[in-house]
Amino acid sequence: MKTLLSGNEAIARGAYEAGVTVAAGYPGTPSTEILESAVQYKDVIYCEWSPNEKVAFEMxxxxxxxxxxxxxxxKHVGLNVAADPLMTLSYIGVEGGMVICVxxxxxxxxxxxxxxTRNYARFAKIPVFEPADSQEAKDFVKIGIAVSETYKTPxxxxxxxxxxxxxxxVEFADRQENTRSIGLEKNPPRFVPIPIWGRVMRKKVEERLGRLGEAAAASPANRIEWKDRALGLVTSGIAYQYAREVWPEASILKLGFTYPFPDRLIREFEEGAKKILVIEELDDILEQHIKAMGIECxxxxxxxxxxxxxxxxxxxxRARLEGREESGIPAPKYLDRLPARPPVLCPGCPHRxxxxxxxxxxxxxxxxxxCYSLGTFKPLDRMDIILCMGGGISMAHGLDKAGEKKKVVGIVGDSTFFHSGITGLLNIVYNKGCSTIIVVDNRTTAMTGHQxxxxTGMTLMGEETTAVSIEEIGKACGIERVHTLDPYNVQETQRIIKQELDSDTPSLIVSRAVCPLRARRKVGPIRRIDAExxxxxxxxxxxxxxxxxxxQKKPTINEYLCYGCGLCExxxxxxxxxxxxETAR
Amino acid sequence: MSNQETQSVVLVGVGGQGILLSSEIVAQTAMKAGYDVKTNEVHGMAQRGGSVIAQIRYGRRVYSPLVAKGTARVLCALERIEALRYADYLAPGGLVVVNSQVITPVTVSMGAAEYPDDAERMLREQFENLVYFDAAQKAIELGNIRAANVVLLGVLSTGLDLPVETWREAIAGCVKPAYQELNLKAFEEGRNAAA
Structure with missing residues (x-):
């Protein structure tokens, strides 16, 4: 059967066909739809959103x-969160296949x-696959599972x-079930990387890397397309598609299994092509390696x-390579007369x-x-620094301890709070901070599409579960001043925020209102402006x-866009x- | 398959206008007509009311999923000034389909920028092969404003060499059964508007 699939849907299909039975992750654009698609196979694949990438990785x-x-x-920054288990899982290795989809x-x-992310593959000394379209995205999950099991490496x-x-x-194939019996073998030297066993594992990782380089050179994921030999392109992932269009006549070493480097194949290509151009997106990883092999490129x-x-x-x-000037397409004629259309907080957004x-x-x-990152933009203009998931809480504490003269407020979302905000909150209490932390709880992971x-009290598999209370976690961390407010109630919101800013002890404000896009309903009746x-x-x-x-001179409210939140009123x-x-539209 | 060369279609609009369904219908039509197809859509940050683009390419063998500027055979805008913003994607002489709807950007609401009041003039001046009309009005006349995008697709379809029957089949397969009749009518309405 042939179907039109996104790369993410194809990865999920690949997991199904490869006999995967456990899938975990944390939402992050552009990775989110992998698990959202995998859950259609929930009869045979257990799927979960974990609180963060590290937890997902470990499970x-x-x-x-x-x-x-x-x-x-x-997503790529998620692997930073999961980097700790990644580095050591490389030592321990796996029994069943494991594919880390980043x-x-x-x-x-x-x-x-x-x-x-290819840097992480080299860093952790494990293989990396780079699909160039949805068909390869599916196929490479299956090849990845096979390589993972053969070499006992993630x-x-x-x-x-x-x-x-x-x-x-994408062309579908049948599912290949895993025939292993499941259970952790009692074998501490195999699974416990305390130094005495870890040192043994360390050597095995290097040996494995050598064997994997051979496997990469022989892998169906890598191929040479011989055409005109005057120019040979070395490329991987989506860059292959662009390269093929720009150089339809050139020979291409198309790599899908890019680390460990397929040295034998690179040599074979070098011998056949007069000049080599390496085309890779982001870092020059292949290029540096090919140069280190003593090959001119x-x-x-x-x-x-x-x-x-x-x-x-x-x-x-190509133009520069050939010593030509490429004129390019001129910008649209009226571009400078068009108002910018940046993403904004939606009408009715409780963050507002x-x-x-x-x-x-x-x-x-x-x-x-x-989504609340959008509070940075004018006219709201109420966000001054952003670093990473959970950082809103820890950085508030850092500014306070550094002697920031103004009051500091840390803002974090609900999903982000569970992801990596709790430890920062704990730190504020433990180290006698005084920050005001606001959790803008819209009852969903909104920006990535409502996970x-x-x-939330629901799992990815659609089952009801315990809804963990942010307020109770705050109290358990030792925060004494915990408040819950309705962000659509202007007076109450202003009163509590003022009161907590004036306090010398840390406080946690939970601003709770469901994302109207998630709830699929308007907040209240639509508003109108009386021009008189x-x-x-x-x-x-x-x-x-x-x-x-x-x-216009006087503002008006678009009745189709208004979500009836009532803030303006x-x-x-x-x-x-x-x-x-009247009922909201 | 009649055409060997890769054909490119660009759909633009504002996040939340339903551009993904339109993109799906074009892609399904091309696939059902026997072509290789690739599409690209914007997810995440850019969806929150921002300017969005969806790209569809089909042909004997498609490599890049992205449409290079200056190569789109059809440019379809769900909001009028978005056609001007992405004008550089259009191939010379390509068909431009524009919904006359105005969605005011927040930069304009704030008074930081102006929405050009002569947008229609700019469109007519810039695009020789332009179909400009109120698709929402046509959809309302058909009984449901949500069919506006399919009215636009009806016009768009006249700029491509895909069989009409295949379009109908793809539309029927992409919308809920209860909305099939409405959307097929909307598609006809669009084709008539183009004529």
Missing amino acids: AAAAACAGARSIVTM ADDPGMHSSQNEQD VILRSTTRISHSRSI VGREYVPGIGELSVPVLQKS GIFSALGKHDVVVTGDIG EHPG RCRACGACLKLGCPAIDGS QICPFHAITHTE
Whole structure:
């Protein structure tokens, strides 16, 4: 059967066909849909959203140690969180196959940095596979599981945004069940990396790497496409697709199993091609290795390492290589007359109430990763620094201890709180901090498309479970001042925030309102602006609500966009914003 | 298959306008017509009311899933100024389908930028092969504003060499049974608008 699948859906299908029975992960664009798609096979694959990538990694690792086939999914920065178990699982190895599915985001479409996950493969001394389309994404999970079992090593599948979120045609195959009996073998020297056994494992890792290099050279995931031998391109992943379009006549060493480096194949290619150009997205990992082999090649001086590649980018590379000027396509004629359209907090977003209330205070706000990152933009402009998941809490404490003169507020989301916010909160209490921490709890992992988390009371498999209380965790960490508020209630929100900013002891404010997109319903009746009462003071425009149009003299509310949250009605000093009790649209 | 060359289609709009369903219908039509197909869509951060683009390419053998600027045979905008923003994707003489709808960007609501009041003039000046109309109005006349995107697809379909029957089949397969009739009518309406 042929189906049009995204790279992420294809990875999930690959896991199904490979006989995987355990799949875990933490949502993160562009990786999220792997598990969301894998759960369609929940009759045979146990799937879970874990609280963070480290936990997901460890549970999938243990499953593989016990002989099960597993996958774990995350975005590139998630692997930083899971790097600790990654480095040592390389030593312990696995019994059942384990594929670590990591999606990089060249071009930073939805990420705070660019990272090339292939560095982790080399760092951890484990294989990495780089699919170039959805069919390969599926096939490489299966090859990955086989390599993982043969060499008893976890393997990485490195996707990128353009693999994960592009769709192409995939041919399905049947599922191959894992025939191992599941259970952890009683064998401490095999599974316990205390120094005496760890040193033995260390040597085995190097031996394994040598054998894997041979396997890579012979792998069906790598191939040479001989055409004109004047120029040979070495490339991997999505870059292959662009390269093939820009150089239809060139020979290509197309790599899918890129680490350990397939040296034998690289030599064979070098002997047949007159000149070698290496084309890789982000870091120059292949190029540096090929040069270290003593082979003359070019790469980075023609192919940029910042941002993502594309056909136009490589057309420029080709022009430079051939000593030509590439004119490129001129920018759209009227581009400078078009208003920018940045992403914004949705109409009715509960985060808006918190940012609006914080706007009344001269405070420093340490932020975090989620929809609420959008609170950075004007007119809300209420987020001053963002580092990483959970960092909003720990950084507030750091600023306080450094002697920041202003009051500091840390903001974190609900899913992010469970991900890595709790330890920061614990630190504030333990080390006598005084920060005000706000958890903007919209009852879902919103930015990545509404995934469940430990606070929602539902699992990925669609089962009801214990909904863990953020307030109770705060109290258990030792926070005495714990408050819950409704961010749509302006007065209450302002009162509690002011009261807690004035306090010298740490406090935890849980701002709770479900994401209206998640709930699939409007918050309340739609609002209208009475033009006669409106004095055009601009107070409502400071909410940055997409439903309020301030482009004319007096603002108006778009009734189709309004979600009826009522914030504007409460902050209008002239009572010009009203509603009737009609049902929300 | 009649055409050996890879064909590119670009759909643009504002996050939340339902661009993904339109992209799915184009891709399914091309696949059912026997072509190799690749698509690319924006997820995550860019969906929150931001400017969005979906790209579809089909042909005998498609490599890149991304449409290179200057190569799109059809550019379809679900919001009027988005057509101007992505104008550089269009191949010379390509078909431009624009929904006259206005969605005010937050930068305009805040008073930090202006929404051009002569957008229609700019569109007519810039695109020689332009179909510009109120798809939402047409959809409302058919009984449901949500069919607006399929009205646009009806126009878009006239710029590609995919069989009409295959379009119908793909639409029927992509929408819920209860909405099939509505969407097939919307598609016809679009084809008529193009004529």
